Every structure is written in structure tokens, then in C-alpha cells.
Amino acid sequence: MSFLALEFVSTVRADRTGEIDLLSDADGMTAWVREHAADLGAGPGFGPGFTASEELRQETVRLRQAVRALFARAVAPGPPSRADAAALPAFEESLALVNAAALAAPTAPQLAWDDEPSLSTVTTGGDESARLRGRLAAAAVEFLAGPERESLRTCQAPRCVLYFVKEHPRQEWCSTACGNRARAARHYREHKK
Template identity: 65%
Template sequence: MLALDFVSTLRAGRSGLTDNLADPGALTAWARSHADDLGLDPGFAATPEQWSQVVELRQAVRALFARAVAPGPPSAADAARLPPFDQALARVNAAALAVPTAPRLAWDEAAPTLTHVPVGPAEQALPARLAQAAMEFLAGPQAAELRACPAPRCVLYFVKEHPRQEWCSTACGNRARAARHYRAHKGE
């Protein structure tokens, strides 16, 4: 899921937060690894302006994800630094509108296929596609299962795939159980 991959570019490790979009080069590498989903040319190279727009957009999308998981707590990564909901919503909508898409029909020997391609400024295509992916996710059926991982030091959002799933991964579940065990036996 592109929207989850996008917000998950901010991660927590033993040394604190890790930003997989720390600079234009990091954005270039991440975008190239998602080129098919983003409709990007494999030779894509992010400009400093695109990088700034994408990082700002990520904070806006994280704010919308925080709202979507309410009344549960948002991710602890940046909850205090998220823009207000109204500003985040306006930012995501503006990014999506910057480059509308149009249908393109391709026909190979087997059957026709329909894709949607950007019809606007190429430099705005990346933020627009990321905003559209977030909008599709948040308006889709999986949004009801969106959760913020409650494990210590985890900052990720995930889609709950099983009724008993509480964490984004087994590693986070193990870390949470170990922390709970430590707290329970600390006073002994």
C-alpha cells in the first residue's frame, strides 16, 4: 500500500527517529523503488523543491492518519509536530489537485488496459500521486482497520489484518511484551 509505505518513511530505531526521506537523494531512491506505483520514470531524480513538498506532505498525511485512528492515540513519532487537521486536509487536497490525472487506454494483444496518467507539471507529479494514494486509502475500506502501533518506540501505522492483531509486526509485539514483563517485575 503506497500510502502506508509513504508514512512509514519515518521510523524509530534504537538511536531515535530515522527519516528515509532525509534529503533529495533519499527521496530519489525511495521514489525509484516505488516507480511503478507512482508512475515515475526509472531515471527520476528529486529536486530540493520536490523533497521539501513531499516531506511537508508526509506530515500532512500523518496528521490525517492520526485523525483516522482516533479515538486511539496517534503515532508517537511526531504527534506533537503534526499540522492541525484542517491545514493537513487542505495540504493533501491541494497536492492532489496540482496534477490531475486522465485515463489512458493501452491495448496489447491480450486485452485493453486502463491507467491514469498525470496531466500537469511533471515536477508536481510525485506529491500529487502520493496525495492521491493517501486519499484513496483513507476513503477506502482498509481505513477502518488503520492503527498506530502501541509498541514502545514504534512510530508506524499499520492495517489490522487479524482480529487479535495489536502491533505492526511480531518484533513490536515481542518488544511490548518484554516491556510489560519488565514493568511487572521491576519492583520485586
């Protein structure tokens, strides 16, 4: 199961050397968009010929932070991702930015959030740059207003900063590797005494 919104927020991840931002420069963003061209469903403009500008990269990273803020709200009262919990924009600002960006998608869902998220759709247009951000924002809106939001979790394994969709009742981590790392860390703590 692939969710574009999860792929997008997972452009911030961690490995043994620390946090990695796959969108840290225009080349990284170009590679990520080309790799996800089919998921973006935005036509041939995002395939092999796509090249991100620095301005588009900065706008896309700003959108990613807004989506991560909405993900942090969705997993509450659980903890948000440790990657950027202290640096996320405010909820209202994030909600407004995601909805505004989603308007650039050919058909854009809009997210309303009273007690629970709900979904409506608006038809729009836009240039290639706006359409890319629009599709990413639309994917986030669709995900957060959909049933998968109830299963959204943050991985609590040491050093992991990812969000994931819990697929079975006993799942606690985003991957087997994170589960192994968490169990090894727990074993070390228990036997260190």
C-alpha cells in the same frame, strides 16, 4: 498487501538509535521514489533516472506531514503516532493540502470529510514534480476514503512510530518484532518490582 499511503507515512520510522526519516535529504528521497516507482504508477520518470531536488523533497515532506495529520484523525480517538503528534499541521490545512496535491495526479481523487470520508475523482495534468506529489496524495485519499481506514492503527510498541492496517482481530502491533519488544517490556515492568 501493499498500500502506497502507508509506505509514504512510514518514511518516518524508528530503530534502536531513534527516529529515522527516509526523506531527510534529496538522496534519501531519490532512493525511496526509485524503490517505489512501480507503486507510484507515474510512468518511467520515477524509475532509475529519477533524481529528487531539494525543493521537491521539502514539498514532499510537507505533504507527508499533512497525510500523517489525516492518519492521526483517522485513528482517533486512539493515539496518533508518537513520531510527530505534537508537530502535525492542523486538520483543515492538511485536508486542503492533500486535496490540492492530488489534483496533480492524472486522475485525482478528492477527499470530503463531513461525518465520514467520501471519495470523488477529478481529471487533471501537471509536471513531473507535481505528478509525484499528486500520486502520493491520491494514494492517501484513496486509502482514507476506502474500507481499510477502519482497520488503521498506530503501533503501541515501545519506540515504534508506525501506522499499520490491522489484519486480524488479535493484532496489536505492526510487526512480530514490535510484538516481541512490547511483550519483553511488559515482562520487564511486571518483574521489576
